[in-house]
Amino acid sequence: MLSQEVLEPRLSGLIAHLYDAAVDDSLWAGTASRIAETLGSTSTVLKLHGDNARVNLLECTDNLIVSEREQAWADDWHRKDLWVERSVAYGMQRIITDEDLVTREEQARSGFYQEWLRHLDIHHMIGAVFPAADGAIGVLGIHRPQGAGAYTNHERKQAALVLPHLQRALRLGQRFAAVSQSHAAALQALDRLDTGVLMVDGTGRIIHASDMAERLLHENPELAVIRGRLALRPPALHDKLLAQVRGAMDTSRGKIAKPGSALAIPRPHRMPLALEVAPLRPSASAFGEQLPAVLVFIRDPEAPLPAARLRELFGLTRTEGAVAAALGRGASLEDIAVNMGIGLATVRSHLKRILAKTGTHRQAEAVALLARSVSTTVCR
Numbered sequence: 001m002l003s004q005e006v007l008e009p010r011l012s013g014l015i016a017h018l019y020d021a022a023v024d025d026s027l028w029a030g031t032a033s034r035i036a037e038t039l040g041s042t043s044t045v046l047k048l049h050g051d052n053a054r055v056n057l058l059e060c061t062d063n064l065i066v067s068e069r070e071q072a073w074a075d076d077w078h079r080k081d082l083w084v085e086r087s088v089a090y091g092m093q094r095i096i097t098d099e100d101l102v103t104r105e106e107q108a109r110s111g112f113y114q115e116w117l118r119h120l121d122i123h124h125m126i127g128a129v130f131p132a133a134d135g136a137i138g139v140l141g142i143h144r145p146q147g148a149g150a151y152t153n154h155e156r157k158q159a160a161l162v163l164p165h166l167q168r169a170l171r172l173g174q175r176f177a178a179v180s181q182s183h184a185a186a187l188q189a190l191d192r193l194d195t196g197v198l199m200v201d202g203t204g205r206i207i208h209a210s211d212m213a214e215r216l217l218h219e220n221p222e223l224a225v226i227r228g229r230l231a232l233r234p235p236a237l238h239d240k241l242l243a244q245v246r247g248a249m250d251t252s253r254g255k256i257a258k259p260g261s262a263l264a265i266p267r268p269h270r271m272p273l274a275l276e277v278a279p280l281r282p283s284a285s286a287f288g289e290q291l292p293a294v295l296v297f298i299r300d301p302e303a304p305l306p307a308a309r310l311r312e313l314f315g316l317t318r319t320e321g322a323v324a325a326a327l328g329r330g331a332s333l334e335d336i337a338v339n340m341g342i343g344l345a346t347v348r349s350h351l352k353r354i355l356a357k358t359g360t361h362r363q364a365e366a367v368a369l370l371a372r373s374v375s376t377t378v379c380r
Contacts (some may be wrong), residue, residue: 010038011158015165028332032059035162041144045164050136052077058170065122082112084139087129092137093167095150098125128149128163133174148228153318171306196298199216199280202249204229204242207293216298220273222265223298230296232265232275244277245294249277251291265298269329274299274309305329309374314357323350327363328370 014034020025030042043063048056055078066074086101087094098107107113117123123146134136138162187210190197196213200206205228209217217223224231232238244261265273276297282290305328307321316324320341326336333351337344351363360366 009163012305014038014162018162018165018169019172021167023176026058026176028173029091032061035140036142038059038162039126039151039158040124041142042148043143045139045141045143045282047078047139047141048132048136049079049081049084049139050134055079056136077112077116080112080140081142082107083125083127083149084137087127087139088137093128093130093163095126095128095156095163097156098123099150110205111232114348121145124148124150126155128159130163130167130319132167133168138167138170194299194303198230198296200245200294200296201291202294203248204231204245206230212336213348214300216273216300220265220300222268222273232263237263237265241275241277245296248277248294249292251296252281271301274301296324298352302329305370305374310370313373316354316357320350320354320357323347324354324366324370327351327354327367328374330367 017027017031017034024376034044036042036044043061045060046062047060048058050056055075057078059179073297081097083101087096090096090100107117117179120143122143123143127139127141130138130140140159140325142159167320171248190210191212193210193212196216197210198206198213199208217225220235224233230241232241240263244263247261261277263277264277267273278295278297280293280295282292288373305325307318307325310316310324311318311321314324323336324342326339331339333347334343337347339349353364355361355363355366358366360369
């Protein structure tokens with residue numbers, strides 16, 4: 001057994017690790033081993049028992065991992081865990097040992113021991129069950145073989161110190177995971193927009209750029225990034241942008257200013273880019289208010305529409321899809337005929353079929369429908 005002098009620093013380190021892992025879920029790997037080591041044990045399992053006999057194995061020591069061929073067998077015994085069933089009846093959030101739940105004779109006769117525990121060289125157990133999110137039951141099981149001896153009252157106290165921190169860390173981890181999922185969903189949504197989105201500070205320094213924003217910055221010489229800041233050419237246009245960014249930043253800070261503004265960015269022989277600036281108000285937090293920021297939206301009216309998506313939406317043929325994509329980005333029938341190498345009469349014939357399939361009656365209606373139907377999908 002580990003002496004108390006050695007155990008206490010390890011216990012403090014384990015508790016600190018649990019909270020670190022709640023913030024950074026990559027640190028959960030190895031947590032079971034740290035728990036086992038702290039309590040002088042050979043194996044640990046952390047799992048959730050949910051409705052319909054669902055078991056979510058959160059973390060376990062390597063010696064509890066079975067081969068893929070044995071996985072169904074292991075899942076079955078996790079569901080039929082005798083110690084979990086007895087622990088729930090014994091009391092939630094109470095540190096228990098195997099001796100509290102079953103007699104030595106009953107354990108030895110049970111299929112749970114004969115087919116599962118003996119296979120894993122598990123004889124002694126200390127742990128607890130506790131309420132978890134969504135009505136699930138959390139399970140902490142710490143084990144060692146018969147020769148290592150039963151768990152002592154001192155080890156019960158050590159496990160009792162760990163349990164509330166483990167529960168809190170799991171709850172925190174689940175909350176952080178939900179926030180992380182929402183953040184990831186927001187970023188993926190931005191990356192699917194056909195509008196480039198930049199988040200900048202009051203000086204125009206880029207904090208985040210969506211995929212489309214990165215593409216527009218790369219493809220348009222009128223846009224630039226200088227020392228990490230968004231810049232426009234010519235300089236007079238850039239000065240207007242900075243004035244709009246500063247105004248939006250004032251609004252973000254709660255000062256009276258215009259809620260947003262726009263710029264047209266001229267391009268030689270092409271339609272201008274449309275740029276819009278809007279304030280991003282910070283949200284309050286107990287840990288301090290977030291910094292204010294500004295959103296910059298950039299859209300290219302000549303960006304190609306995804307012909308494949310138009311074909312899916314309206315049942316168009318490949319050629320009709322190409323014509324529809326050109327119409328949606330504002331091309332004239334004459335330009336479509338020249339660019340596709342077909343006659344103007346042929347283009348008009350395709351247009352008639354597109355009108356019929358989209359349920360529109362005029363070219364302008366079809367153009368508006370086509371452009372809006374795929375305006376949230378980036379062509380890749």
